[in-house]
Amino acid sequence: MDLDLTDDQRALQALCRDFAKKDILPHRDEWNTTGRFPVEVFRKMADLGLMGLLVPEEYGGTGVGAVAYVAAMEEIAKADQSVASTWNAHLTIGSLPLLYFGTEEQKRRWLVPLARGERLGAFGLTEPEAGSDARAIRTTARRDGDGWVIDGTKMFTTNAGTEISQGVILLAVSGTRADGGKEYSAFMVPRGTPGFDVGRLIPKIGWHAVDTRELIFRECRVPGDHLIGQAGVGLRQFMQALAIGRISVAALSLGLAQACLEVSIEYARQRRQFDRPISTFQAIQFKLADMATAVENARLIVFKAAWLHDRGRPFAKEAAMAKLYASDTAMHAALEAVQIHGGYGYTDEFVVSRFFRDAKILQIGEGTNEIQRLVIARLLGC
């Protein structure tokens, strides 16, 4: 058993820590206050080779593996959740369906620009009336000569409306099976395709600098070569892409939990009440000790899931556990961080108030924590 990162993994982690310190921390307040999408950050990350971490070199990426990626994500996520969640969506669900299921031609055409960071990837599954119940999607793709015509609406899509967005990989109902069940297929819809309207930015509790939108498709025609993978098995494909996405969101959560812990320790050591630092009170010490223990536990399960992935072993159960546990840990750590900061923690002057706002979505996105429990139970044989 070896819990150490390799030299390369540590070097990537150090690079991300350094990048976060110099290029994220000084600007994060501005992005989150104005809600501006910081395109320049992703251009710089592209120059450093950070936009294709899970894509092999032959398709423009760096293929460092999930363990290295998780180590890198923790550093970026510690600095800013908006940047980190944009990065997360791009690297996993926004790019990997093309890698897993795309044809050689599709990989050259769409995956390479994503992995090089010239374009940002997006993934559209959720709809106004289909969240956890993915089978209930209503967006349809109808065969029309050589191509397909897409109609419907996607909700809460990340990364589809920025100036460097490539478009969206979406799931649609593409037909009916012999037994009457629905068939699902995945499609690439490039930005600018007639009939594809990028809706307005959706205001949110947190993740203020993330491009989150509703996407509307009306008689949107795409050629036959925009079908990704096989017709009819799109749902299964999407579920596969979500499994690694869960490890990624777990790492995103881990970074936030760690950040909550670090700022809380720092604050508790400085803040004086009753003539001594509040870190000397057992009430605060127990909070910090519990937070630190949970964060360390979260780290272990997140890295374990990533390690299983890199070994080519089954990892879906651990990925679900990691996502469930790390996001609950992040939410709880954010709650306690605000409590330790007292009234100041409720103000915009202290970063914990932002951590608090950013934490909640982690229990919801990429499969709610209730769905994670269902996934785990199913893999336990229930």
Added chain:
Amino acid sequence: MKILVLAKQVPDTATQVKISSNPRAIETAGVTWIVSPYDEFALEEALRIKEKRQGTEVVAVSLGPDRVKETIRSCLAMGADRAIHLNDPAWADADTLTTARALAAVIKQEAPDLVLTGRQAIDDDMGAVTAQVAEILGWPCASWIMEEAIADDGKTVRAGRQVEGGLEIFDLPLPAVLSAQKGLNEPRYPTLKGIMGAKKKEIRDVKAGDLGLAAEPPQLSLLTLEALPPRPPGRVIPGEVKEAVRELVKALREEAKVV
């Protein structure tokens, strides 16, 4: 053109330094090690020269134990072509002069056109090695440089060094030794490709014997490290403002002796 960059491994600036049970050393457990920031400016400058002058080779040199390999790999990841690691128990207690002798011996072997390093390492802040290396080699030296330009013929370098309120501009014949001040440049990040490529680059391990150097006791021997005494608490002067101010001025004059 060949450039040697002397880089030292130091604890990260964010480290809370503690004295270990051995009072002559700091606690190194849990310390994150980095390339001393001034040395990073030196390496960045060398890489910029390389980008401007075709055929330039940049060699990173570092002295220290096995853990220094990580620092060396950072230099290679940033873009140095190869590296030399001076690693020998004989140098475990090296003072600046011993260090400078070892570095100078390597520099003689390599015969570069230029040696670049930081104005001081940020751990002990001694700042002596640059001058000692130049002295041993008998080469010209400019320290705390803010800018440099190598002549087209590669025979001289023009260096601007920081002085109170301005720059002092020198021409130095090459080979020469320059030390970098903050502001010389903004160091690049290593790219991920650079990180992965660093493994394939050569790191030459050098022992004291390889340089014909015998073990020598340090001339500057460290006796002990002492923590700073805790700051005495401040004093609040209570009472009416008028009297309190009078008392404050009296204390500043008679106790603190600052006015």
